Amino acid sequence: GENVEQHPSTLSVQEGDSAVIKCTYSDSASNYFPWYKQELGKRPQLIIDIRSNVGEKKDQRIAVTLNKTAKHFSLHITETQPEDSAVYFCAASRDLGFQKLVFGTGTRLLVSP
């Protein structure tokens, strides 16, 4: 089955810096890769996703890149703000109907003012 590894487990940056979180996956058939942000005690919220026919996707300060050959994808947050502080999870699944998501272990991002 699919296995998703995520690094780093914790990341501390200063406000305004960029943050990068990386994930690798094992199943070459996976082709849907979402990123979720989870604040303490709250639900995970989808912040961006990418499918295998695209190498990069941007949404304002957030971008995701995908390298299918190397089986890794990354989340990039620019101009970080204190409200970006949260736990971020990557996930992977096959894009066929309602396929289950396999989550990474999470990255705790702390943005200091």
Add this chain to the structure above:
Amino acid sequence: GAVVSQHPSWVICKSGTSVKIECRSLDFQATTMFWYRQFPKQSLMLMATSNEGSKATYEQGVEKDKFLINHASLTLSTLTVTSAHPEDSSFYICSVGGSLNEQFFGPGTRLTVL
């Protein structure tokens, strides 16, 4: 995305009792819902896939007789934790599958078993 609610948001129960958690899709007819469990400072672990009108599909290691799932309509799935024990204390989250394979999560239910 889909709007998903869960009830209750938190529950405390005694060891040995059963607890039912409801997951509702408020604006989307969900043929498939997912149930996750999340321990403190850990990732989301899929417990089962709930299919409307049929039996749920459980992940390896999840006891189907302990975690009963019923998905009787396109807007409601329920998870019943039977004979709960302290080790079942966790954050239980459901999600609804969207039309493009994305998943939208409910607010979660925090279960504490004394």
